[in-house]
Amino acid sequence: MGIETAMIAFSKLNLSNKIRDDDFINVMNHVITPGLLLLAATGTYLTQWLGEPIHCWTPAEYKEEKNFQNYVDSFCWITEMYNVPMDTELPKLKEDRGENLVGFYRWVSVLLLLQALMFKLPNVLWMSWKGVSGMDPDRIIKMAEEGDMEEQEQADDDDDERMEDTAKMEIMQNGTKDDKKKDDQKKKDSKMESLAGFIDRRLKLTGRRRKLNSCSRLNKSSGSFLTDFYLIVKLLYPAIIILQFVILSKFLNINFFNYGIDIATRQTDWSFWGDEDVFPRIAMCDLNIRQLQNVQTFTVQCVLAMNMFIEKIYVLQWVWLYFLLAISIIGTIQSFLDRLKSSKRHEFIKKFLTIGLDIDYFWPPRKPKNQSKSDKNSKRPKEIFQYLSAKEKDRIRTLIKRDSFQRMFVTDYLQADGIFILKCIHRNTSNMAVIDIIFRLLEHFLVEKRLVNIYVDEDDYYAK
Structure with a gap:
Protein backbone atom coordinates (compact mmCIF):
# COMPACT_ATOMS: atom_id res chain seq x y z
CA MET A 1 0.00 0.00 0.00
CA GLY A 2 2.90 2.34 0.66
CA ILE A 3 4.23 2.35 -2.90
CA GLU A 4 0.67 2.59 -4.28
CA THR A 5 -0.08 5.63 -2.13
CA ALA A 6 3.19 7.26 -3.15
CA MET A 7 2.43 6.73 -6.85
CA ILE A 8 -1.03 8.26 -6.50
CA ALA A 9 0.44 11.28 -4.71
CA PHE A 10 3.17 11.66 -7.33
CA SER A 11 0.65 11.48 -10.17
CA LYS A 12 -1.14 14.48 -8.67
CA LEU A 13 1.98 16.61 -8.90
CA ASN A 14 1.91 19.31 -11.55
CA LEU A 15 4.39 17.61 -13.87
CA SER A 16 3.69 20.08 -16.61
CA ASN A 17 2.85 23.75 -16.51
CA LYS A 18 1.22 25.61 -19.35
CA ILE A 19 3.32 28.65 -18.49
CA ARG A 20 6.91 28.04 -19.58
CA ASP A 21 9.57 30.04 -17.79
CA ASP A 22 12.38 27.61 -18.60
CA ASP A 23 13.85 26.02 -21.71
CA PHE A 24 13.11 22.65 -23.31
CA ILE A 25 16.19 21.00 -21.75
CA ASN A 26 14.82 21.77 -18.29
CA VAL A 27 11.42 20.44 -19.39
CA MET A 28 13.06 17.18 -20.45
CA ASN A 29 14.62 16.94 -16.99
CA HIS A 30 11.68 17.78 -14.77
CA VAL A 31 8.69 16.74 -16.92
CA ILE A 32 9.57 14.11 -19.53
CA THR A 33 12.11 12.14 -17.46
CA PRO A 34 9.92 11.88 -14.31
CA GLY A 35 7.05 10.82 -16.55
CA LEU A 36 9.11 8.02 -18.10
CA LEU A 37 10.38 6.89 -14.70
CA LEU A 38 6.87 6.93 -13.28
CA LEU A 39 5.71 4.80 -16.21
CA ALA A 40 8.51 2.28 -15.56
CA ALA A 41 7.75 2.27 -11.81
CA THR A 42 4.09 1.56 -12.54
CA GLY A 43 5.03 -1.29 -14.89
CA THR A 44 7.31 -3.00 -12.36
CA TYR A 45 4.79 -2.47 -9.55
CA LEU A 46 1.97 -4.06 -11.55
CA THR A 47 4.25 -6.93 -12.57
CA GLN A 48 5.00 -7.65 -8.91
CA TRP A 49 1.44 -7.60 -7.65
CA LEU A 50 -0.66 -8.66 -10.63
CA GLY A 51 1.71 -11.04 -12.40
CA GLU A 52 4.02 -13.85 -11.31
CA PRO A 53 7.39 -12.21 -10.71
CA ILE A 54 8.85 -15.42 -9.24
CA HIS A 55 8.22 -19.13 -9.61
CA CYS A 56 10.24 -21.67 -7.62
CA TRP A 57 10.83 -25.36 -8.17
CA THR A 58 9.68 -27.49 -5.23
CA PRO A 59 10.77 -30.95 -4.06
CA ALA A 60 8.84 -33.87 -5.54
CA GLU A 61 7.17 -34.80 -2.24
CA TYR A 62 5.55 -31.35 -2.07
CA LYS A 63 4.81 -30.91 -5.75
CA GLU A 64 1.08 -31.59 -5.42
CA GLU A 65 0.63 -29.26 -2.44
CA LYS A 66 -0.37 -25.84 -3.77
CA ASN A 67 -0.07 -24.20 -0.36
CA PHE A 68 3.54 -25.28 -0.11
CA GLN A 69 4.24 -23.93 -3.59
CA ASN A 70 2.74 -20.56 -2.67
CA TYR A 71 4.70 -20.54 0.57
CA VAL A 72 8.00 -21.19 -1.21
CA ASP A 73 7.32 -18.50 -3.81
CA SER A 74 6.37 -15.93 -1.17
CA PHE A 75 9.27 -16.80 1.13
CA CYS A 76 11.89 -16.64 -1.61
CA TRP A 77 10.47 -13.37 -2.91
CA ILE A 78 11.00 -11.58 0.40
CA THR A 79 14.34 -13.29 1.10
CA GLU A 80 17.66 -12.48 -0.50
CA MET A 81 18.55 -15.22 -2.94
CA TYR A 82 21.93 -15.89 -4.49
CA ASN A 83 23.11 -16.39 -8.04
CA VAL A 84 25.15 -19.46 -8.97
CA PRO A 85 25.93 -20.09 -12.68
CA MET A 86 24.81 -23.45 -14.03
CA ASP A 87 28.36 -24.50 -14.84
CA THR A 88 29.48 -23.81 -11.26
CA GLU A 89 29.10 -26.21 -8.35
CA LEU A 90 26.70 -25.11 -5.65
CA PRO A 91 28.68 -23.97 -2.55
CA LYS A 92 28.15 -26.21 0.45
CA LEU A 93 28.88 -23.64 3.14
CA LYS A 94 26.24 -21.00 3.85
CA GLU A 95 28.90 -18.30 4.10
CA ASP A 96 30.08 -18.99 0.56
CA ARG A 97 26.57 -18.65 -0.80
CA GLY A 98 26.35 -15.01 0.29
CA GLU A 99 28.86 -13.72 -2.24
CA ASN A 100 26.38 -13.14 -5.11
CA LEU A 101 23.22 -12.12 -3.30
CA VAL A 102 20.23 -11.02 -5.37
CA GLY A 103 17.50 -8.94 -3.77
CA PHE A 104 17.33 -5.55 -5.48
CA TYR A 105 14.36 -6.48 -7.69
CA ARG A 106 11.91 -6.02 -4.81
CA TRP A 107 12.79 -2.32 -4.55
CA VAL A 108 13.02 -1.37 -8.22
CA SER A 109 9.62 0.35 -8.35
CA VAL A 110 10.42 2.31 -5.17
CA LEU A 111 13.79 3.44 -6.51
CA LEU A 112 12.28 4.48 -9.86
CA LEU A 113 9.75 6.60 -8.00
CA LEU A 114 12.49 8.21 -5.90
CA GLN A 115 14.50 8.91 -9.06
CA ALA A 116 11.49 10.68 -10.57
CA LEU A 117 11.12 12.81 -7.43
CA MET A 118 14.82 13.71 -7.54
CA PHE A 119 14.47 15.02 -11.09
CA LYS A 120 11.50 17.10 -9.98
CA LEU A 121 13.29 18.71 -7.02
CA PRO A 122 15.14 21.50 -8.92
CA ASN A 123 11.86 22.61 -10.49
CA VAL A 124 10.14 22.58 -7.09
CA LEU A 125 12.98 24.75 -5.77
CA TRP A 126 12.61 27.10 -8.73
CA MET A 127 8.83 27.37 -8.35
CA SER A 128 9.20 28.10 -4.63
CA TRP A 129 11.84 30.83 -4.85
CA LYS A 130 11.49 32.55 -8.22
CA GLY A 131 9.01 35.10 -6.86
CA VAL A 132 11.36 36.32 -4.10
CA SER A 133 12.75 39.14 -6.27
CA GLY A 134 9.27 40.65 -6.64
CA MET A 135 9.07 39.87 -10.36
CA ASP A 136 7.20 36.58 -10.39
CA PRO A 137 7.50 35.23 -13.96
CA ASP A 138 4.18 33.34 -13.69
CA ARG A 139 2.23 36.47 -12.80
CA ILE A 140 3.90 38.57 -15.48
CA ILE A 141 3.45 35.91 -18.18
CA LYS A 142 -0.25 35.55 -17.34
CA MET A 143 -0.71 39.30 -17.68
CA ALA A 144 1.14 39.28 -21.01
CA GLU A 145 -0.91 36.31 -22.26
CA GLU A 146 -4.16 38.10 -21.44
CA GLY A 147 -3.09 41.14 -23.45
CA ASP A 148 -1.87 38.97 -26.30
CA MET A 149 -5.12 36.98 -26.35
CA GLU A 150 -7.09 40.21 -26.71
CA GLU A 151 -5.04 40.99 -29.82
CA GLN A 152 -5.55 37.52 -31.26
CA GLU A 153 -9.29 37.60 -30.60
CA GLN A 154 -9.50 40.92 -32.40
CA ALA A 155 -7.70 39.40 -35.40
CA ASP A 156 -10.18 36.51 -35.38
CA ASP A 157 -13.03 39.00 -35.44
CA ASP A 158 -11.49 40.62 -38.51
CA ASP A 159 -11.37 37.25 -40.26
CA ASP A 160 -15.00 36.60 -39.39
CA GLU A 161 -15.98 39.98 -40.77
CA ARG A 162 -14.33 39.26 -44.12
CA MET A 163 -16.27 36.02 -44.34
CA GLU A 164 -19.73 37.65 -44.05
CA ASP A 165 -22.01 36.37 -46.81
CA THR A 166 -23.66 39.63 -47.79
CA ALA A 167 -22.85 43.32 -47.76
CA LYS A 168 -26.12 43.95 -45.98
CA MET A 169 -25.08 41.94 -42.97
CA GLU A 170 -21.78 43.82 -42.89
CA ILE A 171 -23.55 47.17 -42.87
CA MET A 172 -25.91 46.12 -40.08
CA GLN A 173 -23.15 44.74 -37.90
CA ASN A 174 -20.42 47.21 -38.80
CA GLY A 175 -21.21 49.71 -36.08
CA THR A 176 -21.42 47.05 -33.37
CA LYS A 177 -18.17 45.39 -34.46
CA ASP A 178 -16.33 48.69 -34.65
CA ASP A 179 -17.39 49.46 -31.09
CA LYS A 180 -16.32 45.98 -29.99
CA LYS A 181 -12.92 46.42 -31.65
CA LYS A 182 -12.40 49.72 -29.88
CA ASP A 183 -13.36 48.18 -26.55
CA ASP A 184 -11.07 45.20 -27.15
CA GLN A 185 -8.20 47.50 -28.10
CA LYS A 186 -8.74 49.59 -24.99
CA LYS A 187 -8.72 46.46 -22.83
CA LYS A 188 -5.54 45.22 -24.49
CA ASP A 189 -3.81 48.60 -24.12
CA SER A 190 -4.90 48.80 -20.49
CA LYS A 191 -3.55 45.34 -19.69
CA MET A 192 -0.27 45.90 -21.49
CA GLU A 193 0.16 49.32 -19.88
CA SER A 194 -0.52 47.82 -16.44
CA LEU A 195 2.02 45.08 -17.12
CA ALA A 196 4.65 47.55 -18.33
CA GLY A 197 3.98 49.75 -15.31
CA PHE A 198 4.38 46.79 -12.95
CA ILE A 199 7.68 45.72 -14.54
CA ASP A 200 8.88 49.34 -14.55
CA ARG A 201 8.18 49.75 -10.82
CA ARG A 202 10.02 46.52 -9.99
CA LEU A 203 13.01 47.49 -12.14
CA LYS A 204 13.22 50.97 -10.62
CA LEU A 205 12.88 49.61 -7.08
CA THR A 206 15.65 47.10 -7.76
CA GLY A 207 17.83 49.85 -9.23
CA ARG A 208 17.40 52.09 -6.17
CA ARG A 209 18.16 49.26 -3.76
CA ARG A 210 21.21 48.29 -5.76
CA LYS A 211 22.58 51.83 -5.51
CA LEU A 212 21.98 51.98 -1.75
CA ASN A 213 23.39 48.56 -0.97
CA SER A 214 26.36 46.59 -2.14
CA CYS A 215 24.34 43.55 -3.12
CA SER A 216 25.54 40.08 -3.76
CA ARG A 217 24.37 38.42 -6.95
CA LEU A 218 21.83 36.28 -5.11
CA ASN A 219 20.31 39.26 -3.31
CA LYS A 220 16.80 39.96 -4.55
CA SER A 221 17.79 43.58 -5.18
CA SER A 222 20.84 42.77 -7.29
CA GLY A 223 19.00 43.03 -10.60
CA SER A 224 20.16 39.55 -11.54
CA PHE A 225 18.59 37.38 -8.83
CA LEU A 226 16.24 35.54 -11.18
CA THR A 227 18.93 34.99 -13.80
CA ASP A 228 21.55 33.71 -11.37
CA PHE A 229 19.07 31.56 -9.46
CA TYR A 230 17.93 30.09 -12.78
CA LEU A 231 21.56 29.19 -13.58
CA ILE A 232 21.91 27.45 -10.21
CA VAL A 233 18.77 25.41 -10.94
CA LYS A 234 20.13 24.47 -14.38
CA LEU A 235 23.39 23.40 -12.74
CA LEU A 236 21.46 21.08 -10.42
CA TYR A 237 20.18 18.94 -13.29
CA PRO A 238 23.60 17.60 -14.43
CA ALA A 239 24.53 17.13 -10.76
CA ILE A 240 21.38 15.07 -10.15
CA ILE A 241 22.05 12.94 -13.24
CA ILE A 242 25.57 12.13 -12.01
CA LEU A 243 24.11 11.35 -8.57
CA GLN A 244 21.69 8.94 -10.28
CA PHE A 245 24.64 7.04 -11.76
CA VAL A 246 26.21 6.77 -8.30
CA ILE A 247 22.97 5.58 -6.68
CA LEU A 248 22.35 2.96 -9.38
CA SER A 249 25.93 1.72 -9.06
CA LYS A 250 25.36 1.12 -5.34
CA PHE A 251 21.89 -0.32 -5.85
CA LEU A 252 22.89 -2.82 -8.57
CA ASN A 253 26.38 -3.41 -7.13
CA ILE A 254 28.03 -2.59 -10.47
CA ASN A 255 29.75 0.35 -12.14
CA PHE A 256 26.66 1.81 -13.79
CA PHE A 257 28.75 4.49 -15.54
CA ASN A 258 30.12 1.76 -17.85
CA TYR A 259 27.13 -0.57 -17.77
CA GLY A 260 25.99 -0.05 -21.37
CA ILE A 261 29.53 -0.34 -22.73
CA ASP A 262 30.14 -3.54 -20.74
CA ILE A 263 26.93 -5.05 -22.09
CA ALA A 264 27.91 -4.28 -25.68
CA THR A 265 31.47 -5.61 -25.36
CA ARG A 266 30.44 -8.84 -23.61
CA GLN A 267 27.53 -9.61 -25.89
CA THR A 268 28.44 -12.40 -28.33
CA ASP A 269 25.00 -13.68 -29.31
CA TRP A 270 22.63 -10.79 -30.05
CA SER A 271 19.72 -13.19 -30.57
CA PHE A 272 19.75 -13.55 -26.76
CA TRP A 273 20.23 -10.16 -25.17
CA GLY A 274 20.83 -10.30 -21.46
CA ASP A 275 23.22 -9.90 -18.56
CA GLU A 276 22.60 -12.81 -16.21
CA ASP A 277 25.38 -11.74 -13.88
CA VAL A 278 23.55 -8.54 -12.90
CA PHE A 279 19.98 -9.57 -13.68
CA PRO A 280 19.88 -13.36 -13.22
CA ARG A 281 16.88 -15.20 -14.65
CA ILE A 282 17.46 -18.08 -12.22
CA ALA A 283 18.51 -17.78 -8.57
CA MET A 284 18.85 -20.15 -5.63
CA CYS A 285 16.88 -19.89 -2.40
CA ASP A 286 17.46 -21.63 0.95
CA LEU A 287 14.49 -22.20 3.25
CA ASN A 288 13.89 -24.12 6.44
CA ILE A 289 10.73 -26.17 7.00
CA ARG A 290 9.81 -27.25 10.55
CA GLN A 291 8.44 -30.79 10.69
CA LEU A 292 7.47 -31.70 14.26
CA GLN A 293 10.76 -31.56 16.14
CA ASN A 294 12.93 -31.47 13.06
CA VAL A 295 13.92 -28.53 10.89
CA GLN A 296 14.52 -29.54 7.31
CA THR A 297 16.52 -27.30 4.96
CA PHE A 298 15.64 -27.06 1.30
CA THR A 299 17.52 -25.39 -1.52
CA VAL A 300 15.19 -24.52 -4.37
CA GLN A 301 15.74 -23.02 -7.76
CA CYS A 302 13.60 -19.99 -8.68
CA VAL A 303 12.84 -18.26 -11.98
CA LEU A 304 12.85 -14.44 -11.82
CA ALA A 305 10.93 -13.63 -14.99
CA MET A 306 10.56 -9.95 -14.13
CA ASN A 307 14.35 -9.52 -14.26
CA MET A 308 14.08 -9.58 -18.06
CA PHE A 309 11.80 -6.55 -17.85
CA ILE A 310 13.94 -4.81 -15.22
CA GLU A 311 17.10 -5.33 -17.27
CA LYS A 312 15.59 -3.56 -20.29
CA ILE A 313 14.53 -0.67 -18.06
CA TYR A 314 18.08 -0.10 -16.83
CA VAL A 315 19.67 -0.47 -20.25
CA LEU A 316 17.31 2.15 -21.66
CA GLN A 317 17.83 4.28 -18.58
CA TRP A 318 21.61 4.17 -19.07
CA VAL A 319 21.22 5.47 -22.63
CA TRP A 320 18.69 8.11 -21.61
CA LEU A 321 20.73 9.39 -18.66
CA TYR A 322 23.84 9.87 -20.81
CA PHE A 323 21.80 11.66 -23.48
CA LEU A 324 20.19 13.85 -20.81
CA LEU A 325 23.55 14.54 -19.19
CA ALA A 326 25.07 15.64 -22.51
CA ILE A 327 22.30 18.08 -23.45
CA SER A 328 22.03 19.37 -19.85
CA ILE A 329 25.75 20.19 -19.72
CA ILE A 330 25.59 21.87 -23.14
CA GLY A 331 22.50 23.85 -22.12
CA THR A 332 24.06 24.90 -18.81
CA ILE A 333 27.27 26.07 -20.49
CA GLN A 334 25.25 28.00 -23.06
CA SER A 335 23.21 29.68 -20.32
CA PHE A 336 26.37 30.67 -18.43
CA LEU A 337 27.88 32.15 -21.60
CA ASP A 338 24.69 34.11 -22.27
CA ARG A 339 24.82 35.41 -18.70
CA LEU A 340 28.44 36.51 -19.00
CA LYS A 341 28.09 38.12 -22.44
CA SER A 342 26.13 41.37 -22.25
CA SER A 343 26.20 41.45 -26.05
CA LYS A 344 23.68 38.58 -26.09
CA ARG A 345 21.19 40.66 -24.10
CA HIS A 346 21.80 43.64 -26.35
CA GLU A 347 21.18 41.56 -29.49
CA PHE A 348 17.89 40.28 -28.06
CA ILE A 349 16.58 43.81 -27.43
CA LYS A 350 18.01 45.25 -30.66
CA LYS A 351 16.12 42.70 -32.74
CA PHE A 352 12.75 43.70 -31.33
CA LEU A 353 13.50 47.44 -31.33
CA THR A 354 14.44 47.27 -35.01
CA ILE A 355 11.21 45.47 -35.88
CA GLY A 356 9.08 47.77 -33.71
CA LEU A 357 10.45 50.98 -35.24
CA ASP A 358 9.15 49.85 -38.63
CA ILE A 359 5.61 49.26 -37.32
CA ASP A 360 3.44 52.35 -36.93
CA TYR A 361 1.46 50.76 -34.11
CA PHE A 362 4.50 50.82 -31.81
CA TRP A 363 6.28 53.99 -32.94
CA PRO A 364 5.50 56.82 -32.96
CA PRO A 365 2.67 56.60 -30.40
CA ARG A 366 -0.62 57.70 -31.91
CA LYS A 367 -2.42 60.80 -30.69
CA PRO A 368 -5.63 60.02 -28.82
CA LYS A 369 -8.96 61.25 -30.11
CA ASN A 370 -11.53 63.25 -28.15
CA GLN A 371 -9.05 64.32 -25.47
CA SER A 372 -8.56 67.83 -24.21
CA LYS A 373 -5.42 69.83 -24.71
CA SER A 374 -4.71 69.70 -20.98
CA ASP A 375 -3.97 65.98 -21.27
CA LYS A 376 -0.57 66.85 -22.68
CA ASN A 377 0.53 67.85 -19.16
CA SER A 378 0.05 64.30 -17.92
CA LYS A 379 3.14 62.66 -16.46
CA ARG A 380 2.26 59.19 -17.71
CA PRO A 381 4.78 58.10 -20.38
CA LYS A 382 2.09 57.07 -22.85
CA GLU A 383 0.38 60.47 -22.79
CA ILE A 384 3.72 62.29 -22.92
CA PHE A 385 4.76 60.50 -26.09
CA GLN A 386 1.38 60.93 -27.74
CA TYR A 387 1.70 64.72 -27.61
CA LEU A 388 5.32 65.06 -28.73
CA SER A 389 6.14 67.17 -31.74
CA ALA A 390 7.07 65.45 -34.99
CA LYS A 391 10.59 66.83 -34.70
CA GLU A 392 11.00 65.40 -31.20
CA LYS A 393 9.67 62.02 -32.30
CA ASP A 394 12.21 61.88 -35.13
CA ARG A 395 14.98 62.77 -32.70
CA ILE A 396 13.95 59.99 -30.33
CA ARG A 397 13.68 57.51 -33.21
CA THR A 398 17.29 58.30 -34.13
CA LEU A 399 18.29 57.94 -30.47
CA ILE A 400 16.64 54.52 -30.17
CA LYS A 401 18.59 53.23 -33.17
CA ARG A 402 21.95 53.98 -31.52
CA ASP A 403 23.81 50.99 -30.09
CA SER A 404 25.09 53.07 -27.17
CA PHE A 405 21.52 53.98 -26.16
CA GLN A 406 20.34 50.38 -26.50
CA ARG A 407 23.19 49.18 -24.29
CA MET A 408 22.30 51.79 -21.68
CA PHE A 409 18.66 50.68 -21.84
CA VAL A 410 19.73 47.07 -21.26
CA THR A 411 22.44 47.67 -18.65
CA VAL A 434 7.05 41.29 -26.63
CA ILE A 435 7.61 44.31 -28.90
CA ASP A 436 4.62 46.07 -27.34
CA ILE A 437 5.98 45.60 -23.81
CA ILE A 438 9.53 46.60 -24.79
CA PHE A 439 8.37 49.89 -26.33
CA ARG A 440 6.19 50.68 -23.33
CA LEU A 441 9.19 50.05 -21.05
CA LEU A 442 11.31 52.15 -23.40
CA GLU A 443 8.92 55.09 -22.92
CA HIS A 444 9.25 54.74 -19.14
CA PHE A 445 13.03 54.68 -19.45
CA LEU A 446 13.20 57.77 -21.71
CA VAL A 447 11.05 59.77 -19.31
CA GLU A 448 13.00 58.58 -16.26
CA LYS A 449 16.33 59.56 -17.84
CA ARG A 450 14.83 62.85 -19.10
CA LEU A 451 15.84 62.02 -22.63
CA VAL A 452 12.57 63.37 -24.04
CA ASN A 453 11.43 66.99 -24.28
CA ILE A 454 7.94 66.96 -22.76
CA TYR A 455 7.31 70.65 -23.56
CA VAL A 456 5.87 70.47 -27.04
CA ASP A 457 5.25 73.26 -29.50
CA GLU A 458 1.50 73.95 -29.62
CA ASP A 459 1.58 75.02 -33.27
CA ASP A 460 3.44 71.82 -34.08
CA TYR A 461 0.76 69.85 -32.23
CA TYR A 462 -2.27 71.47 -33.82
CA ALA A 463 -0.68 71.38 -37.25
CA LYS A 464 -0.95 67.58 -37.20
Missing part, protein backbone atom coordinates in the same frame (compact mmCIF):
# COMPACT_ATOMS: atom_id res chain seq x y z
CA ASP A 412 21.01 50.53 -16.57
CA TYR A 413 17.31 49.79 -16.81
CA LEU A 414 16.35 46.25 -17.83
CA GLN A 415 19.38 44.51 -16.31
CA ALA A 416 19.71 40.73 -16.43
CA ASP A 417 16.35 40.03 -14.76
CA GLY A 418 14.45 42.33 -17.10
CA ILE A 419 15.85 40.48 -20.12
CA PHE A 420 15.03 37.16 -18.45
CA ILE A 421 11.40 38.22 -17.95
CA LEU A 422 11.12 39.40 -21.56
CA LYS A 423 12.49 36.06 -22.79
CA CYS A 424 9.89 34.24 -20.66
CA ILE A 425 7.17 36.39 -22.20
CA HIS A 426 8.57 35.62 -25.65
CA ARG A 427 8.36 31.84 -25.00
CA ASN A 428 4.70 32.06 -24.01
CA THR A 429 3.26 34.79 -26.25
CA SER A 430 3.80 36.33 -29.68
CA ASN A 431 6.56 38.57 -31.03
CA MET A 432 4.06 41.44 -31.19
CA ALA A 433 3.33 41.17 -27.47
